[in-house]
Every structure is written in structure tokens, then in C-alpha cells.
Amino acid sequence: MKKLNKPLLALALAGLALNAQAHRPWLLPSSTQVDAKEAWVTIDAAISEGLFDIDHQPLKLDGIVATGPDGARVNLDNASTGKLRSTFDLRLAKPGTYKISLVSQGVFGSYKDKAGDMKRFRGSEESLAKDVPADATDVKLTRNYSRLETFVSTGTPNEAVFKPSGVGLELVPVTHPNDMRSGERATWRFLLDGKPAANQAFSLIPGGVRHRGTLGEIRQSTDAKGEISFELPAAGMYMVSSSWPVAAPAAAGTPPAAPARRVTYAATVEVLPQ
Template sequence: MFKPLLTGLAVVFAFAAVSAQARTSYILPYNFAPTDAYVTAQAATSENVFTPEGALKIDAFQLIDSSGVVTTAKGVTFKEVTLFESALPHEGTFRLTTGNREMRTMQMMQVDGQWRPVRGPGGPGGPGGQGKPAEGVAQTPAQTPAQPGPQTEAKTEAKAQAPSQAIPADAKTVTVKSMMRADSYISYKKPSDTLPPAEGKGLEIVPVTHPSRLFSGNAFDFIVTFDGQPLSGVTYKVSRGGDQYADSSYAFSADSAAGGKGEVVFQTPGIYVIEMSRKWLDGDMSDPRNWSYSLTVEVAP
């Protein structure tokens, strides 16, 4: 249905309205098919997938089994990565997830029919604005203040002197939240015949092909959903871990078809991440939230 493209340059896929090269938030299990009754995983953000550059500061992760039973795992956060480990209560397939997390907020105003970020207090970089992480969520390296120095001090002084942007009296304003979710699947000893149920909230990939039965040359079929309903026309992009060391890198993108159907044919073994996003202006205007989602899968030979 869709064909992947191979390029000679490393490719990083970005999903941010204000950055040409945003970081990917992901979960990476250390073993997708554990034979012992525990799982260890990392959660981070990165421009080169699976090379952590900023921790996802999340204190609790979830493992969901095929019956929908939830096990909570506590995370330990370092500067560049968060690690978590959990016992597996029984054999079968589990979804590892961050759940839907609020990452930051941004105040927007509508002027002449166009939505624009508000500069100054409440706007980007200001209190309550873009660049302010939600409580308990990671401050990515892009948001971490630089070490003091001549250039940093000059920029700080210039920013302090910059006046706040006046909001026209007739302008509409709204506070937009950025939501993130990262998922992955593991199978302890034997994959379950039934997959863990989807949450049905926000942006998700609902697998049709079992994520623990992915092999090179075969298709991975799935449904893109939003609030539990199939969503067509969403661009999903795929990148492969370790490509910064490869002679050629994997690049693939496509749009979800009618009924939210998506498909990826992995030609080579490896660990891949599928990413997608949805802006609030593309959905319900009364729900001002931007959404990003990632799914990490392992493809066997």
C-alpha cells in the first residue's frame, strides 16, 4: 500500500508548530519479549530516536494487560532519561504507556482571523505560556536554561527589556495545552490472543496486527483514533533507531485512510517509532489541546 524511502542522510521527524526539529517523546522497553517476570524501560525525548537527550519527568507509568487491568510502575528520573521497572503479574501481552500527559501551555490570540502566540506574560516563554512545563512533566533540553555566559546574559537582558505584547480589546484569546502520549507493547513468555484495550481518550494507535508478531517484510496494520473514533487524514511518520550509525536511513510517512486505517511494511529488522500529531485547530475548537503520540515497536527478522 505504501513504500518506504531510503535516503543517504539521517532523518529526524519533527512534530512541533514552532520548531523545525522537535524532539520525539518515546518509551523504549529493554526487552520486548522478557522471559523473567519483570520489565525495564526508559522514557525520554530525543532528536535521534532512542538516544535520550531529556528525561520525561513522569513519576508513574502504566502497564495494561489484555483484560484492561492496570499495574503502576514508579519512575526514577535522571537528567537525560527516566527509567522504570515493574513486576509482570502474569504471562501475556502488556501495553506500556505514559498515559495522556500535559506538557506545556501557550496563550493564543485571534487577530484578523489568524491565531497567533501571545508574547510576554502568559505567552511563549512567559508565566503560564509556552515553555512552561506542566507540573510533574519533563523540562526538555529545549526548555532548559543555558549556562550563564556573555551571549546568554545579553539575550536575557534583551528579553527582559522586550515589552509585553498588547492584546487588542476585540481579540479572542485561548490557552492551548500540549498533550503527549507514548506507548509500547511487550509480551511476557507468550503473546496474548487479545490485545490490551485502547483507552479511548485523545490520539492513539490501535493495533490490528499484534505488535509482538512483527516480522520484516510483513505489514503492520493499525487504526488511528481520536477519543475512540477512527480518524482519517492524519500523517504518521516512522523512523528507525540507530540510523545515525547506518549507511542509509529509513524514512517513511503516510496518511491514515478512511476508517483511520494505517499500514507500515518494515523491510528490515529493528526498533522503530511511529509518530503522529493533531493540532487543536483541526478538531473541536472548544477543546484547545494539541496532541502528539508515539508508538515504539520491535520488528524481528
């Protein structure tokens, strides 16, 4: 598999909730809670087949943004990209919660050229005019919006970084993701374009599949308010992922129809031991 450029990355993110066995991008902090006078955290970033395994290729760092508890952007220190993963350090200079995120947008689809031949393309909104000729016919587009993130805290966690943008799928936790312990109950709220994402399915997958031998996926759906309350599983690092809309089954003998818009969300969270 070739290195993913930004449009391809958007497509990779779009497949997160469709196929639990597919290559998926992730951000993995060395710790989600740091208690130290000089607080630092190291983030690994990669695309892999086994969740949190370093087995495929690095995730490029040029689109990753770290936001501090005061809303200011935080520098990515000691950033490097190797053969199988990227990594960077984050100085947690102020107490509170930090968000590390990668937001991607892309457009892909197909059209018929003047000769009547079917062509496919993938790119960005900016490249759309170049990708699709003005005289193209039977144009079919799918716009993708993807969000990948993780959270770390030092001192007392706060919730400033969870202020929703109102675009795409977002997790607005009632239970802070850096304050979750095995066996306790947690409540999460999902929003779609700033409104409650009712009956929204999501998946929770623990790392360590290679050694565990089974995926161990937990599937849940939100209520009419976009909320879900559930008992937290065993301690460890997990990926929560969700996508909208739900893929429609294809008619016999035809490929599945691509939606006009696809939105995905994924985040790495940690469940602490009791």
C-alpha cells in the same frame, strides 16, 4: 534546555510529528517479547535529539502508568532517574500484553493585559484561571493532548490493553505490535476521539540514526476507515508518531496560527526479524 515540567512535556510531545530532528521523548523496552519463567523487562525513558540515543535529559517517571493484560495497574520496580535517562523494571507476572504509557494535557497561549501588553503562558486546565487574569483581552488558547506509549508481551500476546479510551489519537492495531516481522504486511487503525482517523498521516522512524547517518523516515496515511496496510521494514526498534490537525502554512510575514486543539501520538514498536 531546562528540565521539562509537565506542561512543557506536553509541548514537547506536541512537536513529535512536526520536526523529525527535534528533541523527542521516548519509552524504550529492553525487549517487546519476553519468554522466561520469571518474566521481567527494563524500560528506559528519556528525551533526546537522536532517537533512542541517551544524549539529552531524562523523562520524569511520575506520570508513567503500566497496565497489565487484566487491566490492572502494574508497579514500576527499581525506578531511578539519572542525569541523561530514567529507568525502571516491570515484572510480567501474567501472560499477555502490557502497555506502558504517558498521557499529558496542557494549555498554552497568549493574551493582552490591562496595559495592552502581550503576554504568553503555558500551564494546565487547573492553572488556567491563575495564568490568565479575569480582565485579560485578546485571549488565544491551544489545548494539547498527547499520548506516548510502548507495549511488551509475555506468553501469548492479547489485545485487552488496546481498548480505546475515546480521547485523543490512539493506535488500535489489527496486527499486534508485538507480532510484527520484517517483510510481512501489517495493518494499523488510528482513531481520533474514538472515531476512525481518516487520511491521518503518520511517521515511522527507526532508531540508530547516529550510526546510519540518515533519518530513514517512512511516511504513510490512513484510508477513509482510518486504516493502513503496509510492508514492514527491516528488523529493529521504531517510533511511530502522528499529530492532528495538520499544521497550516503561515501567511507571508506572519507567524503560523496555533490551532484551538492539538492532539499527538507516539509509540515505540519493534519489528522482529523473519
